[in-house]
Amino acid sequence: MHKIFELLHLAFRQEDAIYRVGRILNSLTGSGFSVKKLIALFTAFFEMFGCIIFDSPLTPLGQELNLNGYRLVFEDDFNGDSLDLDNWFYRGSGPSRAGFHGPSQVEVKDGNLIMTASYLENGEFGPGWYTGSIALKKRYCKGYFEI
16 A cells, blocks of 8 residues: 555655545444444545545544643744744754755745755755754743644
Protein backbone atom coordinates (compact mmCIF):
# COMPACT_ATOMS: atom_id res chain seq x y z
CA MET A 1 0.00 0.00 0.00
CA HIS A 2 2.85 2.38 0.85
CA LYS A 3 4.29 2.01 -2.69
CA ILE A 4 0.92 3.04 -4.14
CA PHE A 5 0.89 6.13 -1.90
CA GLU A 6 4.39 7.03 -3.10
CA LEU A 7 3.35 6.67 -6.75
CA LEU A 8 0.30 8.86 -6.17
CA HIS A 9 2.33 11.43 -4.16
CA LEU A 10 -0.28 11.52 -1.40
CA ALA A 11 0.17 13.73 1.65
CA PHE A 12 0.07 12.18 5.13
CA ARG A 13 -3.49 13.40 5.80
CA GLN A 14 -4.62 11.82 2.50
CA GLU A 15 -3.00 8.50 3.43
CA ASP A 16 -4.65 8.72 6.85
CA ALA A 17 -8.06 9.26 5.22
CA ILE A 18 -7.63 6.03 3.24
CA TYR A 19 -6.49 4.09 6.32
CA ARG A 20 -9.49 5.47 8.26
CA VAL A 21 -11.87 3.92 5.70
CA GLY A 22 -9.97 0.64 5.97
CA ARG A 23 -10.24 0.59 9.76
CA ILE A 24 -13.99 1.16 9.59
CA LEU A 25 -14.40 -1.57 6.96
CA ASN A 26 -12.49 -3.97 9.23
CA SER A 27 -14.75 -3.10 12.16
CA LEU A 28 -17.85 -3.82 10.03
CA THR A 29 -16.67 -7.31 9.17
CA GLY A 30 -15.25 -8.14 12.61
CA SER A 31 -18.02 -7.43 15.10
CA GLY A 32 -21.19 -7.34 13.08
CA PHE A 33 -23.26 -4.80 11.26
CA SER A 34 -24.79 -1.68 12.75
CA VAL A 35 -26.37 1.43 11.29
CA LYS A 36 -23.92 3.60 13.25
CA LYS A 37 -20.94 1.85 11.63
CA LEU A 38 -22.51 2.17 8.18
CA ILE A 39 -22.98 5.93 8.67
CA ALA A 40 -19.37 6.18 9.89
CA LEU A 41 -18.22 4.34 6.75
CA PHE A 42 -20.12 6.69 4.42
CA THR A 43 -18.79 9.72 6.31
CA ALA A 44 -15.23 8.38 6.09
CA PHE A 45 -15.64 7.74 2.33
CA PHE A 46 -16.87 11.31 1.74
CA GLU A 47 -14.03 12.75 3.82
CA MET A 48 -11.50 10.54 2.03
CA PHE A 49 -12.61 11.66 -1.42
CA GLY A 50 -12.79 15.29 -0.31
CA CYS A 51 -9.30 15.05 1.15
CA ILE A 52 -7.77 13.37 -1.90
CA ILE A 53 -9.58 15.26 -4.65
CA PHE A 54 -10.06 18.72 -3.09
CA ASP A 55 -7.28 18.59 -0.46
CA SER A 56 -9.80 19.37 2.31
CA PRO A 57 -8.92 18.72 5.98
CA LEU A 58 -10.13 15.69 7.95
CA THR A 59 -12.44 15.83 10.94
CA PRO A 60 -10.36 15.22 14.10
CA LEU A 61 -11.12 11.93 15.83
CA GLY A 62 -10.81 10.93 19.44
CA GLN A 63 -11.80 12.30 22.79
CA GLU A 64 -12.78 15.97 22.95
CA LEU A 65 -10.06 18.14 24.41
CA ASN A 66 -10.99 19.34 27.91
CA LEU A 67 -9.43 22.73 28.64
CA ASN A 68 -11.03 23.19 32.08
CA GLY A 69 -8.41 24.52 34.47
CA TYR A 70 -6.24 25.90 31.68
CA ARG A 71 -6.11 29.39 30.29
CA LEU A 72 -5.00 30.80 26.95
CA VAL A 73 -1.37 31.86 27.38
CA PHE A 74 -0.40 32.57 23.77
CA GLU A 75 -2.24 33.28 20.53
CA ASP A 76 -1.01 34.19 17.05
CA ASP A 77 -3.27 34.52 14.01
CA PHE A 78 -0.30 35.35 11.73
CA ASN A 79 -1.84 38.60 10.58
CA GLY A 80 0.40 40.75 8.47
CA ASP A 81 3.06 39.82 5.97
CA SER A 82 5.97 38.74 8.18
CA LEU A 83 6.73 36.74 11.31
CA ASP A 84 6.24 38.69 14.55
CA LEU A 85 9.82 38.69 15.85
CA ASP A 86 8.66 40.11 19.19
CA ASN A 87 7.20 36.64 19.93
CA TRP A 88 9.13 34.28 17.63
CA PHE A 89 12.73 33.63 16.65
CA TYR A 90 14.28 31.61 13.84
CA ARG A 91 15.76 28.40 15.22
CA GLY A 92 19.13 27.06 14.23
CA SER A 93 19.89 29.44 11.39
CA GLY A 94 22.77 27.77 9.61
CA PRO A 95 23.97 24.23 8.93
CA SER A 96 22.61 21.18 10.77
CA ARG A 97 23.13 17.44 10.35
CA ALA A 98 20.16 17.14 7.99
CA GLY A 99 20.65 20.33 5.98
CA PHE A 100 20.26 24.03 6.61
CA HIS A 101 17.77 26.13 8.55
CA GLY A 102 16.99 29.41 6.89
CA PRO A 103 14.59 32.27 7.54
CA SER A 104 13.90 32.35 3.79
CA GLN A 105 11.87 29.15 4.26
CA VAL A 106 9.40 30.84 6.66
CA GLU A 107 6.58 32.96 5.27
CA VAL A 108 3.42 34.58 6.66
CA LYS A 109 0.67 34.94 4.09
CA ASP A 110 -3.12 35.38 4.31
CA GLY A 111 -3.22 34.53 8.03
CA ASN A 112 -1.13 31.38 7.64
CA LEU A 113 2.38 30.44 8.69
CA ILE A 114 4.05 28.61 5.82
CA MET A 115 7.27 26.70 6.49
CA THR A 116 8.83 24.92 3.54
CA ALA A 117 11.67 22.58 2.82
CA SER A 118 13.40 22.74 -0.54
CA TYR A 119 16.71 22.13 -2.23
CA LEU A 120 18.42 25.43 -3.03
CA GLU A 121 21.41 25.57 -5.38
CA ASN A 122 22.23 29.13 -4.32
CA GLY A 123 21.19 29.03 -0.67
CA GLU A 124 22.60 31.31 2.01
CA PHE A 125 24.97 28.57 3.26
CA GLY A 126 25.65 26.94 -0.11
CA PRO A 127 23.78 24.25 -2.06
CA GLY A 128 21.62 21.88 -0.02
CA TRP A 129 18.27 21.24 1.61
CA TYR A 130 16.83 24.19 3.52
CA THR A 131 13.90 24.23 5.94
CA GLY A 132 12.11 26.76 8.10
CA SER A 133 12.32 26.39 11.86
CA ILE A 134 10.93 28.79 14.47
CA ALA A 135 10.31 28.83 18.23
CA LEU A 136 8.61 31.07 20.76
CA LYS A 137 10.84 33.45 22.70
CA LYS A 138 8.83 33.06 25.90
CA ARG A 139 8.49 29.69 27.65
CA TYR A 140 5.27 28.58 29.33
CA CYS A 141 4.66 25.97 32.04
CA LYS A 142 0.87 25.92 32.08
CA GLY A 143 -1.84 26.93 29.67
CA TYR A 144 -2.64 26.39 26.04
CA PHE A 145 -1.81 27.95 22.70
CA GLU A 146 -4.02 28.95 19.77
CA ILE A 147 -1.95 29.29 16.66
